[in-house]
Amino acid sequence: MAHERSRFGFRPNTVQDVWHLPENTKIGKFATGAMCSSDESRFKLSTCDRVWRCRGERSAACNILQHDRFGSGSVTNLWTKVQRGKAKRGKAQRGKAQRGKAQRGKAQRGKAQRGKAQRGKAQRGKAKRGKAQRGKAQRGKAQRGKAQRGKAQRGKAQRGKAQRGKAQRGKAQRDLFIERFCMTGGSSPIGYLKAWQTNLYLSADAEKVREALSEGIAAATMFMSNKLTEVSQTQLRVAFDGDAVLFSDESERIFKAQGLDGFFQHERDNEDVLLDRGPLKDFLASLGKLQKKFYAKGHRLDCPIRTYLVTARSAASSGIRALKTLRAWGLETDEALFLAGAPKGPMLEKIRPHIYFDDQMFHVEGAAEMGTVAAHVPYGIAQKHPHKKSLNTGK
Structure with missing residues (x-):
């Protein structure tokens, strides 16, 4: 990687000849422009010597010596393929990482939604139970109130009956001549008074x-x-x-x-x-x-x-x-x-x-x-x- 960085570091100020790649092609971690150049016009696997030339100057024929000890193709092409494969693997790894992150986020959101749904269901259940309990309490209260009112009415009726009995016994004991008699059941008798003069x-x-x-x-x-x-x-x-x-x-x-x-x-x-x-x-x-x-x-x-x-x-x-x-x-x-x-x-x-x-x-x-x-x-x-x-x- 150090060798790659040193090679690409001189690119803007050297000859612009060797490689012609599509625009924005990514080699390793370095993206090229319309043209990517290198100082290497001669390649050796045994030694690493460089021939420097001015801008616009072509290399002399004596300075070009091809070494192809490893079969067809060139070292440049091999190196480019290696770098492109590495870039693809990096992109695949980043895609895999992003998909994993997305899946984990989706799983977390699903878990959060399920938790929220469960809490909402629990709250609704609690509210329903509370409502049912309050309804039961209210019905119980209404029933007790009804029973108490019934008891009070029965007691009132019994007392009225006792009072009427007492009045009738008093009438009989005192030999009173009473023809008009009104039993109102506890309600006000005032409305009858004028009618009876x-x-x-x-x-x-x-x-x-x-x-x-x-x-x-x-x-x-x-x-x-x-x-x-x-x-x-x-x-x-x-x-x-x-x-x-x-x-x-x-x-x-x-x-x-x-x-x-x-x-x-x-x-x-x-x-x-x-x-x-x-x-x-x-x-x-x-x-x-x-x-x-x-x-x-x-x-x-x-x-x-x-x-x-x-x-x-x-x-x-x-x-x-x-x-x-x-x-x-x-x-x-x-x-x-x-x-x-x-x-x-x-x-x-x-x-x-x-x-x-x-x-x-x-x-x-x-x-x-x-x-x-x-x-x-x-x-x-x-x-x-x-x-x-x-x-x-x-x-």
Whole structure:
């Protein structure tokens, strides 16, 4: 190889005669141009002598001596063939190496693709299993919810059945004459009240009571006392508060806004102006109609129904307007008690009504403490501004 490089190193500056090869022919590691030249015009296998000549000068005949001890052909041709064979083998080896590299790359890409496909398949399988598990969990949850709702509904139905049985037994024990009876299965009965022309709706459910009041039906929330007093067995006694029960909450609003002095001044200025109706006005009117039937038969003193007005108003300053309003409506109460701010509990204990109606929980709780069954009427401004114990007047 060193000899080859030394021969080709002088090519551009020496004679351009000996070899004429196709353009870009590759000899060994050296590529020729249109012409490849050599300094060897005489070849020997025994010695290596060189004859140098100038550009364009031909070799003398005496300097040309052919040696062909190895048969036909020449050393130049042999050397060229050797170099071309070597080039072909190198090209074949490089092609083989490139094909091997391509095959290895293809194998690696195939392996990577198969791995990616396997991972994708595993992930899809995992996702499917997760989806199946979530679906199973959701179905289980839905089934448990359905079972719980069914259990709750059965329990509700059983309690309703028990309550109806209790109501029927109570009716039988007390010998009550009840013709109309409605069992709603736990749904709201408010829609039926107007159709039945209900005069009074009592319930322990405050929301249903508010719903009834919004429909214009007299209603109140029941509160039972732990200390029950003995009541009359021959006479029904019903006691009412005035403002926001029989009357509107107009005066109560004045009291909340202007205080006691403003309330008294307002009542004096409007003494001849009737109060607006309150939520239980129609119930008092219904009781009055029943009373008049007994009055017509001469049972005024021993009438089995007796009504009471128990109000914190004072008789001298603000009670007159309340009485004038009742008379203008054609209504009356058998007794009217103007307490001028005094507690109502002790007075109710003496009256011993079967039920007492008030719009303020302060008075309802006070009545219950004295053993009176009280009912709260959730109406008027007092629901937004609860009554304080220190302010026991003006209503």
